[in-house]
Amino acid sequence: MDEESQAVQPRDQSCWAALPDVCLRRVFWWLGDRDRSRAALVCRKWNQMMYSADLWRYRTITFSGRPSRVHASEFESALWYVKKFGRYLEHLEIKFLNPYNAVLTKKFQVTMRGLLSCLGKNNNRLKSLSVQHLELDRPVWRNSIRGSLIKSLSFFLKKAGRQLDHLSLKGARLTVEQGCAVLGSLSCSRGESLVSQLNIEDYFSHHLAVYSSPQFSKTMATFRSLVSLTLNYNCISDELLDGLCENNARTLWTINIKCHVHDPHGQVIWGMSWARLARRASNLKVNFFFERVMKHERLARVLLQEIPVRGLSLRSCYFSDPDWSMRPTLTDLLPTFRHTLQAPSPVMDDWTRAHGVQLGSHHCPTSGPEPPPKPRPRGPAQSLCL
Template sequence: MEHEEEDLEEGLLDDENCSKEVEPRHEAEEQLLKKREVIEHEEHEEPEEPQSDWAFLPDVCLRQVFWWLCDRDRASAAPVCHHWHQVMRSPWLWRQRTFHFSGHISQRRYSELDKAVDYMRAYGGYLEHLEVFFGYPFSSSVSRRFQETMRTFLATLRKTGSSLRSLAILQMALDHSTWNRRVQNALVRSLTFYLLHGGSQLSFLNLSGAHFNLAQGLQVLEALAAAQQQSGRLPALITLNLNNFFAKKLAVYGTSDFAKVMCRFKRLSSLTLNYRCISDDLLQALASSCAGTKGKGSLHTFTVLCHVEEPHVQVISHDAWALLAQSCPSLKVDMSVDWILAPDRLRCILLGEIPLHALSLTSCFFRDFNWTVKPALANLIPLYRCCLQKLTLDINNVHETVDEELLEVVTVCSKLTYLKVWAFLDISFLDRLLRKCLDKQCALSTIRVQLYTNIHETRVANEMLVDVESRYRQLIDSQLNYCATYCPIN
């Protein structure tokens, strides 16, 4: 009996010990399960991505980056975030735009006209600087599409209310045979209407390569002048580029109407014209319109382009150039004369009263011995010894040497800092030229020389060139913008 009671007590003790051991096990298991649930929950949660450095870029930096993007990339970047979308709508990004109209019909429905018009509708109100390039009008259908594109394009631009400050419409080439008269006139009407109603704020206009006939060109200029005067403020137009504005064969100097319309532009600072437009009436009109007040004329840069295939036989008086130079004391004339090296013709073009800042003389016919450049170097260019700063020569002097005359020009023209010469010259010319620079006998700081030669193998000549340059290496490295090469001429 006693043994049974002892066994019973031991059993009860074992049960109590077992229950005490089971309770901690259950708690440990529950805690383990909870930890597993937490871990599984954290594994299923998406980790928070750290913010990119782009998110902290200031607006001014983002605008600089976005400015380099094309329209397609800008469209992709705009929806990235609210911040980028807001920055992408900044007017600064859309103030400047260039369009290329090829005239091709796109295989896609979205044509180049659609792109241009959509751009105008979305951002035309911000636009301040616009460039339009025309492709080559290889057929009448292409020229008609050009006209229709420009009509819609300019109408959309005008409706946006933008105030363009600069406009360039380049290479229309209206004298090409693919332009018929009706399409020409329609394009001129669209351009004239836009300039009349939207050209009051223009300070820069470039219509180079338009090739208008006389009536069309005068119509366009009249509309621009009227818009500038109707604005109620001083005329804003400062820069006017009319290179090849009129058709190539048109002798504009023979009419006074061009001078009359040019007289209406009162604040021109930079003007580009072809020599076929220059006349005494024009120079007098510019002297009057750009005279300014207190003896300070507004015209600072006058670029004149002359080509042998264009009308250039008019006689300009010395007094007309002198009057313009007197009315605009800070005037600098840059003149380019192509393929005209006959002394009698050059003498009529390069008058001593011209305040010539830069001169370019070029010849094309490498086997034409009927001209000589020596009179120009010896007699004409020295006329500008006190004002000429840039001289460019591309000449075929295979039948004559001009080394001495050219060195004399460099010495006499005390303000000549830029010299670019492509000609038949001896290697000793470079040696003597660099010696003058070293001895401070000339003011040159930029030298670009291409030595023409009839010898195809130039290894020995190049070694001589390197030898000359090595003797003046310190001068070249420290004071000159210098380059000299040999060019074989077959």
Template structure:
């Protein structure tokens, strides 16, 4: 019987009836609704929330005025003045000047190593494809357009038109020393079987290993050697892993990427077991449409020919960007959902990190995995940044119902705005025997003020005895917020705190180091810090924290530190006072502190250093 959900009269969230009274009591005491974004906020933080999240600020690059909480997204993904890398010279260029820059930069020439001609950069990749005619090797018998110049046959040394080169090879006389099935010495003389090198009789298992280390271009060249080597080209072992990368920039150099990806799946897709797809920073709606059409054909072909796919990764699509028109986004999600319905019974690993969907869209895609069996067999699921910023996913009954279909999760990666008592209860009931790892990211722009009871974490840890939880905080640095998230009942294995230029003159890291983190001294194994502590010295607190965490074997920090801090840590490690095996220390630029300032133990300056300590 499904549990009944009711809306809280204060914050309007959907809450299980069994928790409603307790939730409303807490809600009325501590939470109020923000009049701007209609989101629940702690009463003590309402003023800070309004000033920090909704205050209008100007972009330093394009001077556009927008709310502060959208500034980071605008500067990294939307600003027309943001710096981007030229595909030809790798220099940073303003986005609105990139097309002009690449037009002139692409007209520079580079020497082709294959034919010795000087080719313009913007057509160099296409030229190389024509120059070596890789794909015509496997499409033998079809006509190809003639290149600008003839190609010298590697066997008979005659100049052959490019569109006849691969048709020319099979018609060489068997007696010709250049026949693809024959073996020649360094001087071009035909070798008799007794005189041939070991390469001619190399076992298939060794030959497959050689081909495994070659890229696509080199594999095509090696397949020209003889019939046996050509047959190795079709070995299933060579095509089980594939990463397909699509450029998000309009460029003739990358024009064939979409066609090549589809050609690969048609030719070798039946062998595929691990597929990773990358779509790098799409520039406009034309490219997203082209990507959507290509993916429709690719997923359709793969769904028909493949029955062994175990791993699928499609990261950082950022479907909430303006370059994804509603129709394009809907068509892509329809193709992906249909594919997951067919392949869900095979998939063991799914990574959709950075998809940026609404709750309804995201749950619809995840529900496709359990379409045939009413439950999913996926053991590793990565949905970090899967939902758009500022969504309180934890309050969605639809999300909790979707997560209840996963029955064999071993590793789960998600954002803290997805965590709720209901989710922990589902994991405890359905995945307690298999769950080993939870990776939780908490970003300052994601809602993270929900109340999670320690008893929910304690119950999950009691049933999932092997569970280890890793936290990654970005710009969430204040002690009050961290203490509300890092409950002592959580079996924390790793904590990463990154300030990302967070600055507050009243903020102090000391309470976190002395009061909060020692709570996990019995389970903590990895610590990563990145913060600006130029207003306080924390050397002593950090040293005591390392000594108190008896299982801590990895420590990385980027902060203002005294050089003697490293010496003390190494001495403690040498004396067996700590279990540290890896120590990475780096100081921010401009980290010098005047003598006698009281910061850094009176040292004349804090220097940047990096060190690895071996146990």
């Protein structure tokens, strides 16, 4: 009799029906969009779970830059998602991978216009926005398409600037005028921006001497709560450092600086500008990332002793200068920062041992007998991280 009663037991009395909401929400968390949509058809409770805000706070939307039937619905799916669940979004990341032709860039621009328009109308929760590696200086971006995309992005940032805390436009590759216009839109509503984390690495096109632009320094002066700033060395100037000192000294903790061989990096920066900023922003740590900038005289021009350097990365690909040596950097330059640099990485230990170099108090001793020095790295690609 008991077996018969269990057999005819209503389906909604099963263990799944009794599953607590917190557990059911966790199950939905691991499902993809298609599986979530199918699960929402099971019962009313599961349908309500589909619209739980916790499921839609984080989103990465990736668009393929290659024509393909498999990826043909990406643009439509992105718009569908934002229209249906965009009001719950708090962290949004958008990627457009190596666009193949102007047709795809046009489709992406139209999709972004609809996506940002919908977010601007329905969302007041967005805290983090990342739109990376657009590379808008490539020929596949026609002037009209590029201009329309920049206009849509600027218009959205005017609305969302009041709530955004993190903004990454890494790899946008804009002109100075275009880049300053987009960043300036963040402060249109209140005259200042409260973004705390800003990533503008490779934000401007290569070969641009951004440091000489008064417009850029003026635009950066509107940021008043920066905690972390990532940018290229061709943006660094005394005016920028003075602005950071005046407007962000109380909050600024980290500056990440990329110095690429193709970016202008010969500007003169006064040590007193760095010293003033380091004195006012007592918690400031600066991380440098050098790409194909390996010669000691160039590094010494950038790495002033007044900078509170925390991390240093030297990377070189196909660096074939026969007269180049790492020894001057290891012996003359790095010991200047031995009190602020973090502990050397295993790669750094290999380099110092291979060159027979001691970095004073910065060098980490090893227990037991010293291992034999490893052979000097050969080949075109070389890197050193501290």
